[in-house]
Amino acid sequence: NAGVTQTPKFRILKIGQSMTLQCTQDMNHNYMYWYRQDPGMGLKLIYYSVGAGITDKGEVPNGYNVSRSTTEDFPLRLELAAPSQTSVYFCASSDPGQGNYGYTFGSGTRLTVV
Amino acid sequence: GENVEQHPSTLSVQEGDSAVIKCTYSDSASNYFPWYKQELGKRPQLIIDIRSNVGEKKDQRIAVTLNKTAKHFSLHITETQPEDSAVYFCAASRNYNQGGKLIFGQGTELSVKP
Numbered sequence: 001n002a003g004v005t006q007t008p009k010f011r012i013l014k015i016g017q018s019m020t021l022q023c024t025q026d027m028n029h030n031y032m033y034w035y036r037q038d039p040g041m042g043l044k045l046i047y048y049s050v051g052a053g054i055t056d057k058g059e060v061p062n063g064y065n066v067s068r069s070t071t072e073d074f075p076l077r078l079e080l081a082a083p084s085q086t087s088v089y090f091c092a093s094s095d096p097g098q099g100n101y102g103y104t105f106g107s108g109t110r111l112t113v114v
Numbered sequence: 115g116e117n118v119e120q121h122p123s124t125l126s127v128q129e130g131d132s133a134v135i136k137c138t139y140s141d142s143a144s145n146y147f148p149w150y151k152q153e154l155g156k157r158p159q160l161i162i163d164i165r166s167n168v169g170e171k172k173d174q175r176i177a178v179t180l181n182k183t184a185k186h187f188s189l190h191i192t193e194t195q196p197e198d199s200a201v202y203f204c205a206a207s208r209n210y211n212q213g214g215k216l217i218f219g220q221g222t223e224l225s226v227k228p
Contacts, residue, residue, distance in 0.1 A: 030213060031213035033215060033216075035218075040123065040220065040221070041220060042120070042203060042218045042219055042220040042221050043158070043203065043218040044218075045215055045216075045217070048213070048215050050212070050213035051213075058215060059217070090157065090158070094213070096210055096211045096213075097211070101146075101148070101160075101163055101210070102148060102160030102163065103148075103150075103158075103160065103216065105157040105158050105159075106157065107156075107157055108157060
C-alpha cells in the first residue's frame with residue numbers, strides 16, 4: 001500500500017491564481033481530512049469527509065473547496081489564491097472501524113503565494 | 115467552538131531527563147486524545163493515544179495521563195534521548211469512531227541536548 005499520496009510536493013502560485021491539491025489513499029478509509037500547518041499554529045482543519053459524497057467545513061474553510069466523488073480521492077481546491085494561504089497542507093485519512101485509530105498523513109504540499 | 119491549548123511551546127531538556135507536555139480541551143464530550151510527533155520536514159506520526167475510559171496509558175518510555183474532570187491530558191517522556199527532539203502535538207476528538215475530526219494543539223518543540 002502506498003498510504004496517502006499528495007501531489008504536488010511544492011508549488012508557487014501568484015496572487016489570484018487557482019490550483020487543486022490532490023490527495024489519494026489506497027487503504028479504503030472512509031474518513032479523509034485536509035489540514036494546513038502554519039509555524040507555531042499547529043494543524044488547522046480546513047475540510048473533512050466521512051464518506052464519498054459527504055463533506056463538511058472545519059475550522060478554517062474560507063477560500064477553499066473540496067469534493068469527494070470516490071472513496072480514494074479528496075482534492076482541495078484553492079480559488080483566487082491569497083498570501084494568507086501560504087502554508088504546508090496535509091491530507092490525512094482514518095478508519096477506526098478497521099482498527100486503525102490514528103490518522104495516516106500524506107507527505108504534505110508546501111504552497112507559497114506571491 | 116472546540117479548542118485545545120498546549121503548553122509549553124518550547125521545551126529544552128538534558129539527555130536522560132524527563133519531559134512533560136500538557137494540554138487542555140474545551141469540549142467536555144471529547145473522548146479520544148492522541149499525541150503526534152513531527153520531525154523536521156516530515157509528516158506527523160501517531161506515538162500514543164488514550165480514550166476517555168482510561169486514566170493512563172504507557173508504552174515503553176512514553177506515557178499519557180488523562181483527567182476528564184479537569185479536561186486536561188499530558189504526555190510524559192522519560193529517559194529522553196536526542197532522537198526524541200521533534201515537535202509534539204496533542205489533539206482531541208468527540209465521536210472519533212464515526213469519523214469525528216481531530217482538533218490539534220499548537221505544538222511543543224522539544225529539544226534534547228546530549
